[in-house]
Amino acid sequence: MSEKTQNIPIAKPWLGEPEAEAAKRAIMSGWVTQGPEVAAFEREFAEYVGSQHACAVSNCTTALHLALLAVGVRPGDEVITVSHSYIATANSIRYCGAIPVFVDIEPQTYNINPMLIEDVIGDRLRCGMAERTRAILVVHQMGMPCNLKAILDIAQRYDLPVIEDAACAIGSEILWDGQWEKIGKPHGDIACFSFHPRKVITTGDGGMLTTNNLQWDKQFRLWRQHGMSVPDTVRHGAKQVIFESYPMLGYNYRMTDIQAAVGREQLKRLPEIVKRRRYLAQRYHEMLADVPGLKLPTEPSWAKSNWQSYCVRLPEWCEQRQVMQVMLDAGVSTRRGIMCVHRELAYTSEAWSCGVERKDCDYDVGGCDRLYESEQAQDRTSLLPLFHHITQQEQDYVVKVLKMTCQV
Ligand SMILES: Cc1ncc(COP(=O)(O)O)c(C=O)c1O
Known part of the structure; x- marks a missing residue:
C-alpha cells in the first residue's frame, strides 16, 4: 500500500487542561498521597456505577x-476464570497461592461460556493436595458485559462468590x-x-x-495501607495523639491524590467518552458489514458495551500477523486478539501450583482442545484503532486499509 499518509495509534487517552489543573491542585495542596482527593473520587465513582462502596x-x-x-481464596483453592484475558x-489468583481453572469463551462475545462452568466446579485431589473451587472470577472482556445472569445462577447454586474483572x-x-444498570x-x-x-x-x-x-470495603481499606489501623487523614486531623497498630498483614496498594484528582476529571468526561465510542463502534459495524469473511463483534440484547476495544475476526484466508503488518506499514496500528494465559511459559512449565510439576495440566504452550475458542480468538482476531479523538477521515482510512488487506 503506497499511501502512507497516516499514523493512527490503537488508542489514545483523552486528557487535557482540566486533568493538568487537577493534578496541580493536588500538588499545590501539599497532600499528594492517598487523602481527600482519593476519598472524593471514591464517592463519585460509587455514585456513577450505583454501588454502595468504592475503594x-x-x-x-x-x-x-x-x-x-x-x-476467602486461600492457598490450594481453585478459582474458575478464563485463560482468554x-x-x-x-x-491475581496465583498471588493468593490459588489455582486458576480455565474455562473456554463464547466465540461471539469473547466472554466466559457459562455452559462450561459447572463442569469444572468441585473437589478433587491434585498433586497430593485436596483442592476445591472457592470463587468464580469473570471478565467483561474489552468492555462487553459477560452473561452475569447465567453465571450468578450457577454461583448461587454452588454457593460461590463471583468477582467481576471489570x-x-x-x-x-x-x-x-x-433496567439498564452500570457494570460495577x-x-x-x-x-x-x-x-x-x-x-x-x-x-x-x-x-x-x-x-x-461494608465489611469487605473496610477490609480493603486496611489491606491497601499496610494493614494500618488508622488512616493518615485521621491522624493528621486528630486533636489527640493517636498510635496506630497493624492487626494484619497488609500491602501498599494505595492510589495517590494526584491520580485521584485526575480521575475525578476523567469521570466527568466519561458519559461523553462512552457516547462517542458507541458512535464509532456503530460506524465500524456499518462500514465493515459487507467485508466477505470478516466477523464483527456482537452485542447481546441485554448488554451495552463501552467499546473499550473493537475486535474483528479475520477472514479465514488472512494470516493475522501479515494483516497487522500491512496495516502498520500503511500507518494503522492494530493489536492481535486478547492473549491466552495458558499458552504462556509462566503457566506451563513452571512448577507454580503446589511445588511440583503439574503433570495433570491438559494444556501447554502448543495448545489445548478444551480452550479451542480462546485460542482461536487470540490467533484469528485483531483490534482496530478506537479512541475519542479519532476523526471520521482516520476511521474511514482504517476501514479502507483493512478492506484492501483482507481481499480474497
Ligand atoms: C481484563 C483485565 N484485567 C486486569 C487488568 C490489569 O489492570 P491493571 O493494569 O490496572 O493492573 C487488565 C489490564 O490490561 C485487563 O485488561
Missing part, C-alpha cells in the same frame, strides 16, 4: 488480589430486571476496575473495587 487502589491487579482475599486476571468495563451496562453496581460480589491508559478513562495507573458489602 481506590494502585491498579486493577491489586484490586483483584484484594477481592479474591476478601471472598490479560495475564493479570490469572496472576478492568475494561467502566461505563458498560447490563439489562437487569428490566456490582451484580456479583465485588467488581474491579482499571485506569490504565488503554482503558476508557485513566489516572496513569489506578484501580477501584466496588461492593455492597
Whole structure:
C-alpha cells in the first residue's frame, strides 16, 4: 500500500487542561498521597456505577488480589476464570497461592461460556493436595458485559462468590430486571476496575473495587495501607495523639491524590467518552458489514458495551500477523486478539501450583482442545484503532486499509 499518509495509534487517552489543573491542585495542596482527593473520587465513582462502596487502589491487579482475599481464596483453592484475558486476571489468583481453572469463551462475545462452568466446579485431589473451587472470577472482556445472569445462577447454586474483572468495563451496562444498570453496581460480589491508559478513562495507573458489602470495603481499606489501623487523614486531623497498630498483614496498594484528582476529571468526561465510542463502534459495524469473511463483534440484547476495544475476526484466508503488518506499514496500528494465559511459559512449565510439576495440566504452550475458542480468538482476531479523538477521515482510512488487506 503506497499511501502512507497516516499514523493512527490503537488508542489514545483523552486528557487535557482540566486533568493538568487537577493534578496541580493536588500538588499545590501539599497532600499528594492517598487523602481527600482519593476519598472524593471514591464517592463519585460509587455514585456513577450505583454501588454502595468504592475503594481506590494502585491498579486493577491489586484490586483483584484484594477481592479474591476478601471472598476467602486461600492457598490450594481453585478459582474458575478464563485463560482468554490479560495475564493479570490469572496472576491475581496465583498471588493468593490459588489455582486458576480455565474455562473456554463464547466465540461471539469473547466472554466466559457459562455452559462450561459447572463442569469444572468441585473437589478433587491434585498433586497430593485436596483442592476445591472457592470463587468464580469473570471478565467483561474489552468492555462487553459477560452473561452475569447465567453465571450468578450457577454461583448461587454452588454457593460461590463471583468477582467481576471489570478492568475494561467502566461505563458498560447490563439489562437487569428490566433496567439498564452500570457494570460495577456490582451484580456479583465485588467488581474491579482499571485506569490504565488503554482503558476508557485513566489516572496513569489506578484501580477501584466496588461492593455492597461494608465489611469487605473496610477490609480493603486496611489491606491497601499496610494493614494500618488508622488512616493518615485521621491522624493528621486528630486533636489527640493517636498510635496506630497493624492487626494484619497488609500491602501498599494505595492510589495517590494526584491520580485521584485526575480521575475525578476523567469521570466527568466519561458519559461523553462512552457516547462517542458507541458512535464509532456503530460506524465500524456499518462500514465493515459487507467485508466477505470478516466477523464483527456482537452485542447481546441485554448488554451495552463501552467499546473499550473493537475486535474483528479475520477472514479465514488472512494470516493475522501479515494483516497487522500491512496495516502498520500503511500507518494503522492494530493489536492481535486478547492473549491466552495458558499458552504462556509462566503457566506451563513452571512448577507454580503446589511445588511440583503439574503433570495433570491438559494444556501447554502448543495448545489445548478444551480452550479451542480462546485460542482461536487470540490467533484469528485483531483490534482496530478506537479512541475519542479519532476523526471520521482516520476511521474511514482504517476501514479502507483493512478492506484492501483482507481481499480474497
Ligand atoms: C481484563 C483485565 N484485567 C486486569 C487488568 C490489569 O489492570 P491493571 O493494569 O490496572 O493492573 C487488565 C489490564 O490490561 C485487563 O485488561
